[in-house]
Amino acid sequence: MADDPFENMLAQMDRATAYADIDGGVFERLKHPERTLKVTLPVELESGNTEVFEGYRCQFDSARGPFKGGVRYHPTVTQREVEALAGWMTWKTALVDLPYGGAKGGVICEPKELTDRDLERLTRRYTEGIRRMIGPETDVPAPDMNTNSQTMAWMMDTYSMYEGYTVPKVVTGKPLEIGGTPGRVAATGRGVSIVTERLFEYLERDLSEATVAIQGFGNVGSNAARLLDEAGARIVATSDVTGAAYDPDGLDVPRLTRHVEAGGPIEAYVDGDLRGAADERDGWDAPDHIGNDELLCLDVDVLIPAAVEGVITAENVNELRASAIVEAANGPTTVAADEVLTERDVQVVPDILANAGGVIVSYLEWVQNSQEFSWPEQTVNAELERRIGSAFDETIARYDEGDVPDLRTAAYTLALERTASAHEYRGLFP
Numbered sequence: 001m002a003d004d005p006f007e008n009m010l011a012q013m014d015r016a017t018a019y020a021d022i023d024g025g026v027f028e029r030l031k032h033p034e035r036t037l038k039v040t041l042p043v044e045l046e047s048g049n050t051e052v053f054e055g056y057r058c059q060f061d062s063a064r065g066p067f068k069g070g071v072r073y074h075p076t077v078t079q080r081e082v083e084a085l086a087g088w089m090t091w092k093t094a095l096v097d098l099p100y101g102g103a104k105g106g107v108i109c110e111p112k113e114l115t116d117r118d119l120e121r122l123t124r125r126y127t128e129g130i131r132r133m134i135g136p137e138t139d140v141p142a143p144d145m146n147t148n149s150q151t152m153a154w155m156m157d158t159y160s161m162y163e164g165y166t167v168p169k170v171v172t173g174k175p176l177e178i179g180g181t182p183g184r185v186a187a188t189g190r191g192v193s194i195v196t197e198r199l200f201e202y203l204e205r206d207l208s209e210a211t212v213a214i215q216g217f218g219n220v221g222s223n224a225a226r227l228l229d230e231a232g233a234r235i236v237a238t239s240d241v242t243g244a245a246y247d248p249d250g251l252d253v254p255r256l257t258r259h260v261e262a263g264g265p266i267e268a269y270v271d272g273d274l275r276g277a278a279d280e281r282d283g284w285d286a287p288d289h290i291g292n293d294e295l296l297c298l299d300v301d302v303l304i305p306a307a308v309e310g311v312i313t314a315e316n317v318n319e320l321r322a323s324a325i326v327e328a329a330n331g332p333t334t335v336a337a338d339e340v341l342t343e344r345d346v347q348v349v350p351d352i353l354a355n356a357g358g359v360i361v362s363y364l365e366w367v368q369n370s371q372e373f374s375w376p377e378q379t380v381n382a383e384l385e386r387r388i389g390s391a392f393d394e395t396i397a398r399y400d401e402g403d404v405p406d407l408r409t410a411a412y413t414l415a416l417e418r419t420a421s422a423h424e425y426r427g428l429f430p
């Protein structure tokens with residue numbers, strides 16, 4: 001199951017249908033993506049070689065509005081993964097009540113092996129490949145793993161060149177200078193931090209006494225770490241692909257952030273490559289180096305998977321000791337593991353709620369582009385907090401009705417009912 005995220009998503013949907021008020025015929029339609037385009041992308045690299053890449057764009061469901069979803073660059077991208085991620089986007093936009101459907105894109109590549117010039121050419125070629133599908137009112141891409149505001153700038157520019165005028169609204173997550181919104185870069189991590197705080201309020205526990213382990217210190221993990229650290233929680237471990245830094249007394253998050261922003265892997269941080277004279281002078285002790293598997297099994301109050309899908313599985317779930325899990329990554333928990341966590345009463349804030357901050361602020365960027373007006377960061381952050389907070393409250397209210405077994409099922413029940421209701425009102429064409 002861990003290696004087929006699409007099956008995992010279908011199993012999550014199946015689990016929720018027992019509790020959701022949905023017509024069987026509509027539910028059957030919700031299990032199938034509307035369409036997936038596969039594109040072949042020949043790119044002349046800076047080295048002079050021509051490499052042929054493969055990319056996808058899946059549009060899963062548009063009953064509630066234009067398709068919306070990120071673009072991922074990663075060597076393990078598959079069509080099934082992109083389709084699962086597009087499905088999760090559909091349930092996410094419905095749960096947080098945005099007027100969008102769900103989509104996702106991906107290109108099979110190892111960005112670390114590509115120069116900036118190569119990445120620009122690949123992005124432009126990919127955008128050309130999918131440009132008949134995307135558009136400001138049809139399908140609006142955004143960043144995901146290994147893509148960022150620069151990637152969005154290249155996509156926006158390529159699309160605009162074909163249209164003959166500048167179309168900022170075709171992508172979100174853009175640089176500020178070309179229609180981006182303040183608050184977008186940190187939005188997903190900020191949302192993760194907000195729902196973690198809300199969870200602690202709900203459980204009547206004190207976040208300032210909590211220990212937190214975060215797998216993945218990229219855009220989402222590092223911003224969640226910073227904001228939870230500022231909120232008083234103790235971040236005891238975090239990781240990247242090279243392994244994890246662990247300090248039971250709490251990591252120095254600003255110092256680790258400076259190291260990672262300077263391009264350093266976590267492995268080099270813990271191995272003491274940073275221990276220059278200044279560090280010795282201020283008596284800094286490097287944290288321990290542990291593996292990503294060990295990080296997942298630490299005895300902490302909150303575990304935040306913020307890297308890739310399928311990391312909490314039937315194989316390791318019995319070793320997990322965290323009392324709550326906040327899913328910052330998409331699809332980090334398999335259905336088999338989920339059932340064990342529910343039995344053990346471990347509260348799991350599901351991905352479609354926990355990491356919805358990114359798409360909420362993407363929506364706010366799109367709205368500002370429509371208005372040709374820009375809001376200050378405080379307005380964006382306040383609106384993010386209001387929207388993710390009310391989705392959290394609605395999920396908790398559904399859970400507290402007492403019939404659904406866990407927060408994920410509560411969230412799916414709401415999301416599926418909203419999407420199904422849109423289908424029923426619109427009817428089946430022709």
Ligand code: NAD
Nearest residue numbers: 145146188216217218219220240241306307329330355358
């Ligand atoms: P990123 O590329 O900025 O960071 C990913 C981090 O995970 C890096 O630290 C990387 O080293 C680490 N990592 C990668 N593979 C790993 C592995 N096998 N084991 C351990 N660590 C690994 O990506 P991001 O934007 O922070 O996204 C992280 C997750 O959050 C993804 O699942 C993504 O789909 C999800 N997400 C991102 C956003 C967003 O706005 N960026 C929004 C919603 C969901």
